[in-house]
Amino acid sequence: MMYVISINHCYAIDESDVSLEIASSENSVKLAFLSILEVEREGGESSSLVVDLNQALDYLYEGKKAMESGDYEEAALFLNKASYDSEQIIIKALDLKRYAESRSEVSFKNQLVFSSVAAVIIIILGLVGWNLFQSYYLRRALQLYPEVSREQVNKNQV
Amino acid sequence: MNLDDSKIIYISTFFILLLISVFPLIRLSFPRKIEPFFTLSVLGNDSRIDNYFPDNNQNIEIGNQIKWMIYLYNHMGESKYISIRIKLLNSTMIAPNSTISKPSPYLPIYEYRMILSHNETWIYPLEWSVLKVIENNSSIIVKNIVINEEIVEANAVSITGNFRLVIELWMWDINTKDFIFGWRENINYGPWNQIWFNVST
Numbered sequence: 156m157m158y159v160i161s162i163n164h165c166y167a168i169d170e171s172d173v174s175l176e177i178a179s180s181e182n183s184v185k186l187a188f189l190s191i192l193e194v195e196r197e198g199g200e201s202s203s204l205v206v207d208l209n210q211a212l213d214y215l216y217e218g219k220k221a222m223e224s225g226d227y228e229e230a231a232l233f234l235n236k237a238s239y240d241s242e243q244i245i246i247k248a249l250d251l252k253r254y255a256e257s258r259s260e261v262s263f264k265n266q267l268v269f270s271s272v273a274a275v276i277i278i279i280l281g282l283v284g285w286n287l288f289q290s291y292y293l294r295r296a297l298q299l300y301p302e303v304s305r306e307q308v309n310k311n312q313v
Numbered sequence: 314m315n316l317d318d319s320k321i322i323y324i325s326t327f328f329i330l331l332l333i334s335v336f337p338l339i340r341l342s343f344p345r346k347i348e349p350f351f352t353l354s355v356l357g358n359d360s361r362i363d364n365y366f367p368d369n370n371q372n373i374e375i376g377n378q379i380k381w382m383i384y385l386y387n388h389m390g391e392s393k394y395i396s397i398r399i400k401l402l403n404s405t406m407i408a409p410n411s412t413i414s415k416p417s418p419y420l421p422i423y424e425y426r427m428i429l430s431h432n433e434t435w436i437y438p439l440e441w442s443v444l445k446v447i448e449n450n451s452s453i454i455v456k457n458i459v460i461n462e463e464i465v466e467a468n469a470v471s472i473t474g475n476f477r478l479v480i481e482l483w484m485w486d487i488n489t490k491d492f493i494f495g496w497r498e499n500i501n502y503g504p505w506n507q508i509w510f511n512v513s514t
């Protein structure tokens with residue numbers, strides 16, 4: 156940014172330079188916004204980037220205002236700030252996206268391991284439990300003895 | 314209860330427990346969907362649906378300071394890059410059409426852009442006053458308006474002196490790489506607001 160600012164002071168800035176700078180800043184803002192969306196789609200936290208990008212949009216707005224009032228040097232300063240901030244957001248967004256990707260991967264793996272272990276435990280306990288219950292049920296069934304009711308006896312006698 | 318009945322209950326319980334154990338994994342694979350919407354409303358001086366004009370008098374004069382709050386709420390499921398466009402129209406000029414999502418065909422006199430995160434509310438203060446009005450052939454022409462300390466050219470003409478400020482919500486569309494009026498889901502949505510007032514010279 157310092158490099159661009161120093162150039163601004165060396166050469167006179169005219170309307171066409173500022174117009175180009177506006178287009179460039181607007182493009183940088185759009186790219187920064189897309190990088191924020193990418194972070195969000197990976198499940199990352201983007202609120203700080205949104206705050207920064209709103210600041211860049213404020214610079215862009217001030218730059219346009221300065222241009223309309225004919226203060227091209229001031230406009231160029233604001234627009235450079237907008238572009239610089241947008242570029243910083245793109246860099247930060249890349250890091251956040253990578254972090255979000257790795258975090259979601261780890262989270263998925265952890266969940267996969269937890270679910271698999273839980274499922275295996277449930278299956279083993281289920282099979283063991285069923286065998287125990289079955290043998291208990293059969294043992295009880297074998298201990299039973301037939302009993303003839305008094306009504307049945309009377310019926311047979313008749 | 315015989316062995317077959319017990320078997321059915323046992324197997325059912327077993328499968329329910331199995332499903333519970335893998336449920337978090339299923340939820341991770343299928344994220345929850347939301348109903349997307351965006352709110353735009355214009356509030357009065359004290360952030361209520363009231364008190365839009367000094368002494369609730371819609372007949373405004375040059376220099377009358379009017380303060381509104383533009384209320385925005387993003388529930389689109391992700392951040393949105395939006396543009397608030399303000400247009401000054403008379404009663405015969407074409408207003409936006411929400412049904413076919415068509416904006417008013419006139420150029421905005423003022424525009425402000427911002428990014429709103431999902432679930433974020435933004436109250437944008439809009440202070441304005443009429444700066445210059447001329448009378449020409451029994452028409453009233455609003456030449457300039459001051460919006461948020463910025464002098465803008467309006468050049469709106471009305472025979473009756475009846476005008477309206479139209480506030481439109483535009484969103485940056487990833488597919489068209491440009492701002493579009495409202496947003497597109499299964500159908501198009503074009504949110505806008507207007508407030509009428511009379512200007513006298």
